[in-house]
Amino acid sequence: MPVSFDLFGTLVTAAMPSDPAATVADELRARDVAVPDDWATAYATPHLDVPRHTEVPLPAHVAAALRSRDVDAPDGVVRRAVVAAFDPDVSRRPGVDIALDAARSHGPVGLCSNCSVPELVSRTLVRADLRDAFDAVVTSAACGFRKPHPRPFETLATELGSDATELIHVGDNADADGGVRDVGGRFVDLTTTSLADLDAELPAGGDDPCR
Structure with missing residues (x-):
């Protein structure tokens, strides 16, 4: 029985920029890119027509925002400006090791994260000492869709x-992470339980040596 986890807000806390548009603008200027006077508006406006x-x-959004001006x-x-703008201090949330051990006792363990910033998930896993904790990692940027769309869960x-119907997904956002229910999987909501208590939320019999 596979168990997957969300990353940000679930397994780790990360100090993201309080004003992403301004932080990205600073990194663009540091690379000699002319930032428009109305950058905050350009950054906040969708420029690509996608489903x-x-x-x-x-980076694609930022490039389109610049072109719009x-x-x-x-x-x-x-890309380098965006990567540099999102370079947070990272720490594990309480109970991560307990939760991962509980998940491993039931089967393969995956990570399914919404993240549009290149390299951010991989750097976060390294800094949180979680790089080797998962059998598979799927990000929205890599698979092309954000949770709650079925694609990330199905891909993972x-x-x-x-099969996606067997997946138990652990996360802190009922709207996004709860999308696993649309593919027949089960959602464990960390707003109503804790990582340390995850084992109690998993089906009994995970230690069966004959599975």
């Missing part, structure tokens, strides 16, 4: 060698 729940990588910047420069289940 609902499609994940637009943040007649500013051209190399894609590599924009496939990578774990399971």
Whole structure:
């Protein structure tokens, strides 16, 4: 029985920029990109016409926002600015080790995270000493859709060698993480339980050596 976890707000806390538009602007200027006077408006405005729940990588959004103000910047420069803007201090939330041990006793363990910033999930896992904790990792930027869309859950289940209907997903956001229920899986809501108590939320018999 596969168990998956959300990352930010579930397994880790991360100090993200309080004003992302301003932080990205600072990093663009540091790379000699002319930032428009109305950057806050440009940053907050959708510029790419995509279906609902499609994940637009943040560098693509930033590049489109710049183009909307007649500013051209190399894609590599924009990407580096975005990556630098989201470089948080990271810490594990209480009970992470207990929860992961409980999940492993039931089967493969995965990570399913909404994140539009390149490299942020991988850097966060390294800093939280969780790089080797998962059998599979799926991010919205990589699979193209954000939770609650079925695609992230289905992709993760496939990578774990399971069906999405078998997936138990642990998260702190009922709207996003609760999307696992739409593919027939089960949602464990960390607003009503804790990581340390996860084992009590999992089906009995996870230690069966014959499974």
